Amino acid sequence: MTKLDQIRAAEAKLLLSTYDRNPILFVSGEGVHMIDENGTKYLDLLSGIGVNALGYAHPAIEKAIAEQSKKLIHISNLFYHEGQASLALRLTERSGLDRVFFANTGTEAWEGALKLARAHAGLLRSEGKTIGTKFLALEHSFHGRTFGSVSTTHKAKYREPFGPVVPGVEFVRLNDVEDLRAKFSNEVCAILVEPIQGEGGIRPLTQEFFAEARTLCDSTGALLIADEIQAGLGRTGKWFSYQHYGILPDVTTVAKPLAGGIPLGAILCTEEAARAIHAGMHGTTFGGGPLACAVANAVIDTLESDNLLAHATEVGDYFQQKLRALAKKHECIVDVRGKGLMVAAEVDSADLGKKVVAEMLKRHIVINCTSDTVLRFLPPYILERAHVDTAIASLDEIFTENATHAAAQSAEGDNRG
Numbered sequence: 001m002t003k004l005d006q007i008r009a010a011e012a013k014l015l016l017s018t019y020d021r022n023p024i025l026f027v028s029g030e031g032v033h034m035i036d037e038n039g040t041k042y043l044d045l046l047s048g049i050g051v052n053a054l055g056y057a058h059p060a061i062e063k064a065i066a067e068q069s070k071k072l073i074h075i076s077n078l079f080y081h082e083g084q085a086s087l088a089l090r091l092t093e094r095s096g097l098d099r100v101f102f103a104n105t106g107t108e109a110w111e112g113a114l115k116l117a118r119a120h121a122g123l124l125r126s127e128g129k130t131i132g133t134k135f136l137a138l139e140h141s142f143h144g145r146t147f148g149s150v151s152t153t154h155k156a157k158y159r160e161p162f163g164p165v166v167p168g169v170e171f172v173r174l175n176d177v178e179d180l181r182a183k184f185s186n187e188v189c190a191i192l193v194e195p196i197q198g199e200g201g202i203r204p205l206t207q208e209f210f211a212e213a214r215t216l217c218d219s220t221g222a223l224l225i226a227d228e229i230q231a232g233l234g235r236t237g238k239w240f241s242y243q244h245y246g247i248l249p250d251v252t253t254v255a256k257p258l259a260g261g262i263p264l265g266a267i268l269c270t271e272e273a274a275r276a277i278h279a280g281m282h283g284t285t286f287g288g289g290p291l292a293c294a295v296a297n298a299v300i301d302t303l304e305s306d307n308l309l310a311h312a313t314e315v316g317d318y319f320q321q322k323l324r325a326l327a328k329k330h331e332c333i334v335d336v337r338g339k340g341l342m343v344a345a346e347v348d349s350a351d352l353g354k355k356v357v358a359e360m361l362k363r364h365i366v367i368n369c370t371s372d373t374v375l376r377f378l379p380p381y382i383l384e385r386a387h388v389d390t391a392i393a394s395l396d397e398i399f400t401e402n403a404t405h406a407a408a409q410s411a412e413g414d415n416r417g
């Protein structure tokens with residue numbers, strides 16, 4: 001039995017069967033490549049689902065971990081350490097928001113944002129305003145797996161097995177301004193959006209829809225909450241994807257790339273929203289620990305010193321341009337969209353989506369398919385044009401083979417018919 005086979009057998013017996021893993025054992029990584037047990041290099045266009053912004057074995061991350069691990073890894077939030085205020089300053093300066101709460105993961109940050117919205121509405125009620133407790137979320141949304149998060153996540157298969165979920169959530173059709181207006185009232189304490197939906201298929205809000213959500217919230221004091229867990233922190237070429245719209249939410253959440261692979265999430269909010277939270281109302285044991293904060297500070301400094309936001313825009317534009325050229329050649333690619341290094345190519349069937357992911361993996365390139373038909377690319381920000389060329393050449397080969405195969409099958413069918 002190989003080492004991989006041993007691990008597979010043990011996991012099959014010992015773990016909850018939540019994942020359908022690919023049978024590859026990765027042992028290290030370097031730059032934009034992951035390396036398996038045989039030394040085979042894989043080009044990573046997924047970065048651990050949008051996490052490894054600086055790729056693998058980045059010296060800035062190695063240095064931050066090594067230095068901080070010798071000093072302090074954890075102390076709890078009962079005491080001060082050097083990392084939180086400096087990281088909060090970096091985040092508030094870049095987001096346009098005022099205050100920060102550190103959590104560990106995306107879903108935990110989102111959960112806290114939902115609690116903040118409920119507490120804020122309660123504060124407004126205590127001041128004599130009429131405002132309810134309902135949330136408006138969007139179709140195709142994804143906000144995480146804990147109860148509040150999954151209750152505001154649209155896909156039924158994530159919610160229904162765990163019902164009853166948190167009540168008081170209504171879903172609005174994506175980019176349907178009329179539907180948003182019809183469902184909004186002073187019963188609503190927050191409108192929940194991803195400015196560019198990730199899991200839902202790299203779908204951006206329209207300017208009109210996002211602006212209307214802002215206007216409606218302003219009319220009652222409800223909070224506009226933007227989930228930037230996937231799109232935020234430079235992936236789209238701006239620190240926050242709402243900055244492409246010139247619209248400031250009241251609350252935003254970040255996580256995935258924040259500490260370059262060490263778990264860390266954060267809620268960012270305005271002074272107004274922050275009024276609702278007092279000592280003891282919300283907390284975490286691990287969130288915002290010294291190690292995670294030290295690494296996050298190093299990640300943000302490196303994104304800046306290495307000009308990686310501009311780089312993400314440049315290489316991302318190139319990627320989309322190449323995918324568009326591919327779409328002209330292969331009609332099974334029905335759409336190409338995205339911003340910066342959050343890129344999607346939609347194909348015309350779920351079978352094809354699955355097949356392309358598997359064929360790319362055979363060619364040692366890691367991509368993902370979300371929402372059945374959307375090939376999703378979330379590479380490390382350090383990706384270069386040459387890596388894009390490699391990926392495009394493989395995609396071209398796969399789509400060409402697929403078309404040849406389909407033509408042969410249809411000819412066979414014609415002969416039979």
Ligand SMILES: *Cc1c(COP(=O)(O)O)cnc(C)c1O
Nearest residue numbers: 105106107142143144198229230
């Ligand atoms: C990944 C993701 C989450 C959940 O983050 P976890 O760290 O997996 O809990 C929430 N919202 C969005 C937009 C995400 O992409």
